[in-house]
Amino acid sequence: MSALYFKYQAFDAQGKVLNGQLSADTEREAVRILKGKNLTPVKIHETADTAEKIRRKRISQADVLDFTNGLCTLVEARVPIDRSLRLLEGITESPAMRELVVGLLREVKEGRSLAEAMEVHPRVFSKMYINIVRAGEEGGILDKMLPDLAEFLETSAKTRQAIISAMIYPIVLLITGVLSVVLLLVFVVPQFAAMFEDAGSEIPASAAFLLSLSGGIQSYGYLIIVFFGFLVFFWKRLDKEPASKLRKDGFLLSLPMMGTLILYKECAVFARTLGALLGAGIPLIRALRVSREVVGNTVLATHLVQVEEDVRGGAGLGASLEKTNQFPTLLHQLVAVGEESGRTANILIKTAATFDTTVRNQISSLVAALQPALIIILAIAVGGITITMLSAVFSMNAVDF
DSSP: OOOEEEEEEEEOTTOOEEEEEEEESSHHHHHHHHHHTTOEEEEEEEOHHHHTHHHHSOOOHHHHHHHHHHHHHHHHTTOOHHHHHHHHHHHOOOHHHHHHHHHHHHHHHTTOOHHHHHTTOTTTSOHHHHHHHHHHHHHTOHHHHHHHHHHHHHHHHHHHHHHHHHHHHHHHHHHHHHHHHHHIIIIIHHHHHHHHHHHTOOOOHHHHHHHHHHHHHHHHHHHHHHHHHHHHHHHHHTTTSHHHHHHHHHHHHHSTTHHHHHHHHHHHHHHHHHHHHHHTTOOHHHHHHHHHHTOOOHHHHHHHHHHHHHHHTTOOHHHHHHHTTOSOHHHHHHHHHHHHHTOHHHHHHHHHHHHHHHHHHHHHHHHHHHHHHHHHHHHHHHHHHHHHHHHHHHHHHHHHO
16 A cells, blocks of 8 residues: 655653654554654644645546446455455556545545545545445445446446547547648748739739738737637636626527537436435435536526425425426426336436437437538638639739730
């Protein structure tokens, strides 16, 4: 196990205050080392270098999924948590994830539960993840909770990867096309300017426009980069203030096609999280609070606050969702059916799968329409530049003749 460094303040046998630093695997072991030196520790804490080491390292969702699958296998085999973590430390390939497992093992050996140890790493383990682990530990059914949690993470990862894969080709096509047009304007079009000057003939209006555009890009092209950089900064800056983020998220939801995709994506996250928590035996009010916190759109999260208040007041979940007039009809109708049949958790998870499928299908349709449109637009742009400049050259030659 990786050794940690602790700063301490202690009294020696003569009552003199000593300050120093020592290396140990755990805080308890550090105290034991100090007592072995006839020192009475007053203060002891992990140094910032080791306390923040894991937080600074990036851990991917794939690493978390591998960790969850490994822990699930070991817990189902009735291997104790501390030994499971020690085994995972030895087989984990990612250095960052290995450090995290070491930290979890250290916390567990100090007497904390696995859920409490995970709470120290909120960037890695979501509140939904921690609550399911806590419910499994409290009920003694962690071996039953972890398989569902692993399936949840795997489904979310597949959906996210499908969206990313679908968008790669259009993005590459757009970048390639824009670069082609810029290169033509910056390096090719200016060559014609010298030709026209040598000929001394009048330049056609279309060619003159392209030459002016080329000169503008050469002189002030950096301002375009600055402008787009400012837009990105301003867009991210909107997330800093709750009021501006609320307006931004409301604007995104109001977009014709993108708004529907965002709504369905957020509903899928909400339904899957709530279904997983309810399936783990977590009370509805608590599950709603956790599910609301994993929803990224603040407009929807605000409506879910009202849903939580209505449910706390005795209203049904389906009726409360319908009352907001914000969520898809399919969601609140199926939830109402689940409440009547006592199968809310299962229906929520199936509803989430339906929303995920809808999002994937809509994105696939959008990409299928976007690809030929981009190709046509870029072909018109590149072809238009080429034909305009060549036509100007031919007309100049015709006049000379």
